[in-house]
Amino acid sequence: MANLLLLGQQTGNSWDLPANIAFYVIAVIAIGSALRMVTTNNVVHSALYLLLVLSSVAAVYILLGAEFVAATQVLVYIGAILVLLIFGVMLTRARIGIDDDLNYEQRWIGLGVSSLLFVVIAYSLWDFYGSDTRLVGYEPQRTREVADSIFSTYIVPFEAISVLLLAALIGAVVVARRD
Amino acid sequence: MSPSLVDQMLSTPLFAIELGWAEWLAKVLGVLAVVILPAGGTVYLYLFKMVSFMQSRLGPMEAGPYGSMQLLAEVGKNLQKEDIFPAKADRTVFAFAPYVVLASTFLLAAVIPFGPEAGFASLDTGNFDSTQFDGVGVFFALAVSSISVIGILMAGWGSASKYSLMGGLRAAGQLIAYELPLVLAVVGVVIQAGTLSLQGIVYSQINGEIFGFGGIGLPYILTQFVGFFIFMIAVQAELAQTPFDMPIAESELVTGYLTEYTGFRFLVFFIAEFASAAVFAFLASVLFLGGWAIPPFVMDILGIDEFSNWFNLIGPAVMATKMLLLTFVVYWVRFTFPRFREDQLQRFAWKILIPLSLVNIFVTGVLKVAF
Numbered sequence: 001m002a003n004l005l006l007l008g009q010q011t012g013n014s015w016d017l018p019a020n021i022a023f024y025v026i027a028v029i030a031i032g033s034a035l036r037m038v039t040t041n042n043v044v045h046s047a048l049y050l051l052l053v054l055s056s057v058a059a060v061y062i063l064l065g066a067e068f069v070a071a072t073q074v075l076v077y078i079g080a081i082l083v084l085l086i087f088g089v090m091l092t093r094a095r096i097g098i099d100d101d102l103n104y105e106q107r108w109i110g111l112g113v114s115s116l117l118f119v120v121i122a123y124s125l126w127d128f129y130g131s132d133t134r135l136v137g138y139e140p141q142r143t144r145e146v147a148d149s150i151f152s153t154y155i156v157p158f159e160a161i162s163v164l165l166l167a168a169l170i171g172a173v174v175v176a177r178r179d
Numbered sequence: 180m181s182p183s184l185v186d187q188m189l190s191t192p193l194f195a196i197e198l199g200w201a202e203w204l205a206k207v208l209g210v211l212a213v214v215i216l217p218a219g220g221t222v223y224l225y226l227f228k229m230v231s232f233m234q235s236r237l238g239p240m241e242a243g244p245y246g247s248m249q250l251l252a253e254v255g256k257n258l259q260k261e262d263i264f265p266a267k268a269d270r271t272v273f274a275f276a277p278y279v280v281l282a283s284t285f286l287l288a289a290v291i292p293f294g295p296e297a298g299f300a301s302l303d304t305g306n307f308d309s310t311q312f313d314g315v316g317v318f319f320a321l322a323v324s325s326i327s328v329i330g331i332l333m334a335g336w337g338s339a340s341k342y343s344l345m346g347g348l349r350a351a352g353q354l355i356a357y358e359l360p361l362v363l364a365v366v367g368v369v370i371q372a373g374t375l376s377l378q379g380i381v382y383s384q385i386n387g388e389i390f391g392f393g394g395i396g397l398p399y400i401l402t403q404f405v406g407f408f409i410f411m412i413a414v415q416a417e418l419a420q421t422p423f424d425m426p427i428a429e430s431e432l433v434t435g436y437l438t439e440y441t442g443f444r445f446l447v448f449f450i451a452e453f454a455s456a457a458v459f460a461f462l463a464s465v466l467f468l469g470g471w472a473i474p475p476f477v478m479d480i481l482g483i484d485e486f487s488n489w490f491n492l493i494g495p496a497v498m499a500t501k502m503l504l505l506t507f508v509v510y511w512v513r514f515t516f517p518r519f520r521e522d523q524l525q526r527f528a529w530k531i532l533i534p535l536s537l538v539n540i541f542v543t544g545v546l547k548v549a550f
Contacts, residue, residue, distance in 0.1 A: 044336055048272065051329060071319040079325030079358065086332050087351050090344065142313045143375050 019063050026063070030056035047086050054078055068146050206299045213288045213299075217457030217502060218450050223250050224503070225510035226453070233514055257449075260442035265339055268439065272337035277440070277447035279330030284451050286323035288458045290316050292378045294471050294494030295486055312379025317369065320377070320462055321362050324417070327455070328354045331426075331436055334448075338439040346435020349521065350419060350426035356528035357416035357423075363536035364409040367543040368399050368466050381470035385485045394476040400467040405539045407467045409532055411508065414459045416528070418452065421513040425521050456506055464501035471498050 030053050037049035054077045061070035104110075150158055227249060231238030239246030264270055292298040328351055335347015369375055372383040380399075387397025400407050416423040427435035437448055464470060471494030472485060483489050519527065 042269075044269075044272070048329075048333070067315045068318070071315045071322045075318070075322035075325060075362075078329070079322060080355075083325070083328050083332070083351060083355060086329065086336075087348070087355075090332065090336050090348060143315055144313050 023060065023063055026056045026059045030060075043089055044086065047082065047089060050085075051078060051082055054082065065141050068141065068143050210285060210288055210299050213291075213293075213461075214284055214454045214458070215450065217461075217499070217506075218454035219250050221457055221503070221506045221510070222453050223247060225506065229507075229510060230514050254446065257442055257446040260445075262443060263439075263441045265439045267339040269337045269339065272333050273439070274444070276330050276334035276337055277444045277451065279333060280327045281330075281447055281451040281454075283323055283325075283327035283330065284454045284458055286326070287320055287455070287462070290320050290377060291458070291461045291465060291498075292316075292381060292471060292494075293498050294491035295378075295488075297471070297491040297494055298378075312374050312376040312382065314374075314376035314379070316375060316377035317365055317380065317462075317466070318375050321365065324361075324455075324459075325354070325358055327451070328358075334440070335436040338436070340439055342432045342434075342438045343436050346426045346432045346438070349432075350436060353416060353419070353423060353426060353524060353528075356525055357413045357532075360409050360528060360532035360536050361413035361417060363533065363540060364406040364413065365466060366536075366540050367403045367406040370540070370543045370547050371399060371402060377465050377470070381465060381472055382485065384469045385472045385475060395474040396469060396472065398467065398469045403467060403539075403543070405535065406543075407463070409536050409539070410463055410466070411505070412532065414456075414463065415509060415512060416524075418456050418459065418509070420456070420509060422516040422519050423524060424518055425524055428518060456509055457502055460502040460505035460509065461498060463505055464498060468501050468505075471495070473497060 033049040033052035033056070037046050037053060040046050040049065054073065058070045058073040058078075061067070061073060227238050227246065239249035242248040242252050264273060289300045290298070331350045331354070332347050335343045335345075335350070338344070368380060372380045374380065374383070384398055385396045387393070389395070389397055389401070419426050426432075427437060432438070437445065440448060471490060473493070475485075478484060481489075
């Protein structure tokens, strides 16, 4: 084990061995729980598998040095969206055990669409990066640089998304109000 | 910083790896100590003894001097109890729920700095020669603190009991509502310090000046007192301590999402609750009370500066003192106030705390630009 780690350290920035091992472990967890998420017959279990998928994605962000994005992933997707999802599911149909009516008739079309998407994304990544797919030792990205690029280079998309979110917020209030 | 013995050891590659493993082990044990020791300490000091004196009784007196071994008795009692699963429970979800809550506490404890280099997993990219810190420390801390909601929802649903489900739903509604003021209260501190890094926030408080007087630095409780107030209220609600203990309201819901838990799993929930109180107090003392630092004029008397190695030694003690002070306030409030009603609780968060924290952010921003 010590020799293995030494190898990872000696090769330095060119090939970060522990990060690569960690990536494959995380990838297996992510893919496995994504498959279970769509095949499980219990809607709360499905939501909890989604938790594993989203956490794995956050872990991959940390491996890539994008710590700000990783923390945002945890705060927004796990802390807010997933909690609301589980909350809603439990309020409406929190049945323990197997649900029989979870299988949707159009699932074969869904399978086709997602396979097509997978092929397109995989091909474009393969085409761009070739066989150079190993993780190198990434320096953590500076939050200051993230802030600079959001509020200077990408200020227009940022403002557009802000207005869109505000409109959605007001829309939600209007829909939810009874009077 | 001059190259120390440790640095020289680190320059030898093979030994560096040996030391790396030792350091890794020390960090794991350290996180365990940071989570469990304050939890045990505050439970004995405040939950057993202080509340007893507030209620004119003695509290535990038999086990050890002043009942100080009572905690071990309680742990032993919980460990030998039967591990009961309710007949209709979802066993996996029910079994894993306490660990999700505890994991949230551990992740939170991992990023808190206890000295210039005494931390577990610093997410900072600054180095110790400059004070230009950068990183996501406080943002990460607030993000991982929200994971505990999922554990509570799992416990509430997995128990297959109406009391548990109601308690879980109430807890989730409350935690979602008070997560916002918690995050927004911190934004004022972040604006003033100009960094998200917890270490950077400590250093900017050391180097701060009050109208040119740098003797005590600038603890942000002086300028961000509104933020501190909102933060502590939100922490009280996040921990479901008494004015906000609707989720475990014992007169209506038995003990809410904890109803079906026994033995070791109950113990894990219990430790997670009190450890979170301590860890949030650590976080509050980093953000508002100057963290591991002592006032700069004391540093001058002692002849050390803020990068001194001595702070790796006295920093944890300083942090523990501040933590005990803040957890004292948490339990004092807990044993003083009656319980909020559910609608009062939600209204307080959405109509008072959130607007107040938004005003605080606005005023801080204006003053930051003006000065």
